[in-house]
Amino acid sequence: MEAPLALLIGLLTGVATWLMLSRNLIRLLLGFAVLGNAVNLLIFTAGRLTRDVPPIVPAGAQAIEGAFANPLPQALVLTAIVIGFGLLAFALVLAWQAYVRLGTIRTDEMREAEPPEEAKP
Amino acid sequence: MLIAVLAPFAAAGFAPLLVRLLGDRAGLVLAIVPAATFVWLLSRLPEATPGVLEATPWVPGLDVALDFSLDGLSLIFALLISGIGTLIVLYAGGYLKGHPMLGRFFLFLMMFMGAMQGVVLSDNVITLFVFWELTSLASYLLVGFESDRPAARRAALQALLITGSGGLALLAGLVMLAEAGGSWRISDLTGAGAWIQDDPLYRPILILVVLGCFTKSAQWPFHSWLPGAMQAPTPVSAYLHSATMVKAGVYLLARLDPALGGSPEWLWILTGIGGLTMLMGVVFALLETDLKLVLAWTTVSALGTLVFLLGPTHEPGVKAAMAFLLVHALYKGALFMAAGNVDHEAGTRDLTRLGGLMRTMPVTFAAAAVACVSMAGLPFGLGWVAKELIGAAKIALEDEFGITVIAATLTNLMLFCVAAIVATVPFTGRTSEAAAHAHEAPWPMLAGPVMLAALGLVFGMAPNLIAEPLIAAATTAVIGRKATLEIVLFKAFDWKFLLTLATFVAGAALFLLWRRSAAGWRASLNPVLDRGPDRGYDQVMRGLAALAAWQTRIWQPGLLHRYMAASFAVVTLAGAASLTRGEMRLNLDFDGGRLIEWAVFAVTAASALVAALATTRLLAVTALGMLGLGVAMIFMLFGAPDLAITQFMVETLVVVILALVLIRLPGFRLSAGGARPRWLYAGISAGTGALVTLLLLGVLAEPFDPRLSEWFGRAAVPEAFGHNIVNVILVDFRALDTLGEIIVVFAAALAALAAIGIGARTRA
Numbered sequence: 001m002e003a004p005l006a007l008l009i010g011l012l013t014g015v016a017t018w019l020m021l022s023r024n025l026i027r028l029l030l031g032f033a034v035l036g037n038a039v040n041l042l043i044f045t046a047g048r049l050t051r052d053v054p055p056i057v058p059a060g061a062q063a064i065e066g067a068f069a070n071p072l073p074q075a076l077v078l079t080a081i082v083i084g085f086g087l088l089a090f091a092l093v094l095a096w097q098a099y100v101r102l103g104t105i106r107t108d109e110m111r112e113a114e115p116p117e118e119a120k121p
Numbered sequence: 122m123l124i125a126v127l128a129p130f131a132a133a134g135f136a137p138l139l140v141r142l143l144g145d146r147a148g149l150v151l152a153i154v155p156a157a158t159f160v161w162l163l164s165r166l167p168e169a170t171p172g173v174l175e176a177t178p179w180v181p182g183l184d185v186a187l188d189f190s191l192d193g194l195s196l197i198f199a200l201l202i203s204g205i206g207t208l209i210v211l212y213a214g215g216y217l218k219g220h221p222m223l224g225r226f227f228l229f230l231m232m233f234m235g236a237m238q239g240v241v242l243s244d245n246v247i248t249l250f251v252f253w254e255l256t257s258l259a260s261y262l263l264v265g266f267e268s269d270r271p272a273a274r275r276a277a278l279q280a281l282l283i284t285g286s287g288g289l290a291l292l293a294g295l296v297m298l299a300e301a302g303g304s305w306r307i308s309d310l311t312g313a314g315a316w317i318q319d320d321p322l323y324r325p326i327l328i329l330v331v332l333g334c335f336t337k338s339a340q341w342p343f344h345s346w347l348p349g350a351m352q353a354p355t356p357v358s359a360y361l362h363s364a365t366m367v368k369a370g371v372y373l374l375a376r377l378d379p380a381l382g383g384s385p386e387w388l389w390i391l392t393g394i395g396g397l398t399m400l401m402g403v404v405f406a407l408l409e410t411d412l413k414l415v416l417a418w419t420t421v422s423a424l425g426t427l428v429f430l431l432g433p434t435h436e437p438g439v440k441a442a443m444a445f446l447l448v449h450a451l452y453k454g455a456l457f458m459a460a461g462n463v464d465h466e467a468g469t470r471d472l473t474r475l476g477g478l479m480r481t482m483p484v485t486f487a488a489a490a491v492a493c494v495s496m497a498g499l500p501f502g503l504g505w506v507a508k509e510l511i512g513a514a515k516i517a518l519e520d521e522f523g524i525t526v527i528a529a530t531l532t533n534l535m536l537f538c539v540a541a542i543v544a545t546v547p548f549t550g551r552t553s554e555a556a557a558h559a560h561e562a563p564w565p566m567l568a569g570p571v572m573l574a575a576l577g578l579v580f581g582m583a584p585n586l587i588a589e590p591l592i593a594a595a596t597t598a599v600i601g602r603k604a605t606l607e608i609v610l611f612k613a614f615d616w617k618f619l620l621t622l623a624t625f626v627a628g629a630a631l632f633l634l635w636r637r638s639a640a641g642w643r644a645s646l647n648p649v650l651d652r653g654p655d656r657g658y659d660q661v662m663r664g665l666a667a668l669a670a671w672q673t674r675i676w677q678p679g680l681l682h683r684y685m686a687a688s689f690a691v692v693t694l695a696g697a698a699s700l701t702r703g704e705m706r707l708n709l710d711f712d713g714g715r716l717i718e719w720a721v722f723a724v725t726a727a728s729a730l731v732a733a734l735a736t737t738r739l740l741a742v743t744a745l746g747m748l749g750l751g752v753a754m755i756f757m758l759f760g761a762p763d764l765a766i767t768q769f770m771v772e773t774l775v776v777v778i779l780a781l782v783l784i785r786l787p788g789f790r791l792s793a794g795g796a797r798p799r800w801l802y803a804g805i806s807a808g809t810g811a812l813v814t815l816l817l818l819g820v821l822a823e824p825f826d827p828r829l830s831e832w833f834g835r836a837a838v839p840e841a842f843g844h845n846i847v848n849v850i851l852v853d854f855r856a857l858d859t860l861g862e863i864i865v866v867f868a869a870a871l872a873a874l875a876a877i878g879i880g881a882r883t884r885a
Contacts, residue, residue, distance in 0.1 A: 001713070001714050001718055001759075002708060002710070002817075002821045003708050003709055003710050003711050003818060003821065004711055004714060004718075004719075004722055005722070005755070006708075006814050006817040006818050006821065007814055008722050008725060008726055009813060009814065009817060010810040010811055010813050010814030010815075010817075011726050011729055011730075011810060012725075012729050012748075012810075013809055013810045013813040013814075014806045014807050014809060014810025014811070015729045015730065015732060015733040015806070015810075017689055017805065017806035017809045017810065018733050018802065018803065018806035019732070019733060020685055020689075021682050021685055021686055021689070021802045021805065021806065022682065023680075023681075023682050026738065026741075026783065026786065027741075028681075030732060030741055030745055033745055033749075033775060034729065034732060034745070034748065037748060037749060037752045038813070040752065041752060041755065042813065042817060044755075044756070044759075044761070044764070045817060045821070046817065046820050046821070047830075048821075048825050049759045049760075050759065050760050051715075051758065051759060051760065052758075052760060053760050054760045054761065054762050054763075055760065055833075055834065055845075055846040055847055056844055056845050056846065057834070057837055057838050057844040057845075057846065058844070059844065061838070062838050062839060063834060063835045063837075063838065064834045064846070068760070068834060069759060069760030069761060070827070070830045071830060071833050071834070071846040071847045071850060072829055072830050072833065072850065074761045074763060074764055074847045075847050075850040075851050075855065077761075077764055078763060078764055078767055078847065078851060079851070079858065079859070079862050081764070081767050081768060081771055082767065082771070082862060082866055083862060083865055083866065084771075085771040085774065085775065085866075086865060086866040086869035086870070087869060088775060088778075089774075089775075089778050089869060089870075089873055090869040090872055090873045090876075092778055092779065092782045093782070093872075093873040093876045093877060094876060095782065095786075096782045096785055096786065097876045097877075099785075099786055099787070105786055105787070107680070107681040107682060108680055108681075108682075110681070111679050113679075114677065114679030115679070116679065
């Protein structure tokens, strides 16, 4: 089932890119969230998929028997989910503060660092 | 020879210290360096034919060596550089007496002297180029020496940009030349002329080298920097911009003549541009009122003459060029220094305000007058000799180039007139107001003009003193076979002699006419002729600034979405380019999926599309939540319950925070400010997505290496006493990473809290 998932991940990445190219800060952040999901799935899928068998050693056994889901990407993705959440939360607060300061959520109008030509001193 | 090149550099380093210790007398000490070089060069005179080579490795890995060679051509230039250099250093000590920056001036001047010696003595293409650029740099520093004047700064920059861009062309040309000739040594290249000229790149090489030489030697249309360079202090004008640096282009043309010369292209470019420059320079000289600018334009004309004479690549032409080179350096050096004396003592160099200086400055007048005899080509001056040789060269050309004879005769005629102007206007006639309280310059400022003018006279009367050892030796070096020269002062009373006399008479007539109506000529002709290339330079500079502004607007529009689009597009294109290299297998196994899996994929894909197209916030946030839940379901289906639980939790929190932030932001609809230009951005997005899919399919087609995962499966219970392997990895095997993760989330929370706090205070 990896191949269909690859298509889904491509779609998510494309959607994320499309949202991030917007001039609206909210859309940009939505794109950011979608991109996080796409990347998490990418790591997960690259470690191959195994149905229904979580990487848990049965009680009393010393090792797991037979095929089991790859635990390594899971550990990585778990970290990534949490970090991504922290980042998104911070970015959201930042966006809100930007609106409070600048009075706009349109990135075209956020020109503090690079003011438009005619506004230059 | 290495010492001869390096000594001025060393002296340059000590110059500021010497000035601090000795004050104005430092010039007397510094003059020892070029004087010693001059004497040493004279002692090597007998070796100059056929020439000697010395090599010191510098960057052996790149075949760059400090190869120096001394032959007739190098020698005549090196003698001029060190000889006139000695007089100039003496002169500068007097001219800039008490100047607060005298030490800096000597530093630049000595640096130039070393660099210029390096140019004419180098036998390696790269070292020659390095020294060549150093002379441009020294010229820039010296022209802009009085850096508090905007005119001086503009002139310095113009000189640097024109000679510098020519230098770039020259570098390309020299590298290609070395490739074509198979050696980095000039002495090898000059022997390889036949196959260099058969090289398919011969024309580009020729054009690039000629560009370098023409910018340096102020040929049309690159001449405009030379009159501008008259902003420099007069010793600099006399030294760099008449006697030595501007001749570097002529030197290189002569030096490479055996390698590049002899072709029709060479002939037409050099004769054409040289002839044009020759004529143009002298015409402009007649229209000037500033004494230094008059001299500068005649220098442009003289450089044109030299290039013109090198065009045909035959013996009489080269001989004439070498003789004229010497003559010009002597009389023009003397005249510039005399003009400097006039400027220095009378306080102006405006021809219309000068007159009668003969009485107060007799020595300067005598030197200028004798130099002008040489310039006018009158008998007993060295100019007469050069003129004879030029005449011989012209006659050798006559069959094909009748028009050049006319151009050269016209130039001579006008040059005679300019000589008459320079010799008489400032010095004779009524004593002008400016000249009334002038007095004679001190001896270091007289030594230069008097010596040079006297040498011109001595050599003019006894030309065979220099004919064989200097002119013939230099000619030998250029044409590659032994040249001999015997100068007879009066050949015969024939039509050529009559033509010369006629030139004198016409020149004198022109002078009388000039006295009457020069002001009228200036008024009517200057607006018409006026200095196209100089204006062109300004336009190019403005254009350059506009181009820079334009491309900054393109690349740095200050619009976030453009930056993002550029980043995504570049990453995607680079990734796509890497995919085309080598064969790539793809995993295209779409079979065997369960219904529930397809259903979850479909729901996730649909929510992504809805999120992309949503125009209201509520819909967008809902779609995003759905998407997150779909991802959690996928984790669930493929054996990752921990991930699924975390994802559920995080997704819920994200929606809550999003909602909290969104209700504080204005406007409900998202449609305003979507991605635009729509189709381009859609293309970039689709490309990025497709690339990720392709990469993943490629990765999935490769065999999987399960060793690490299996090891965790075996080690979890015995080593870490945990049954949930993911859990064990996080809190045991990679515990430190997890600690880091906690710190990151904590820091993000703190930062968010701080931001909210600041916001609260701002509103309060």
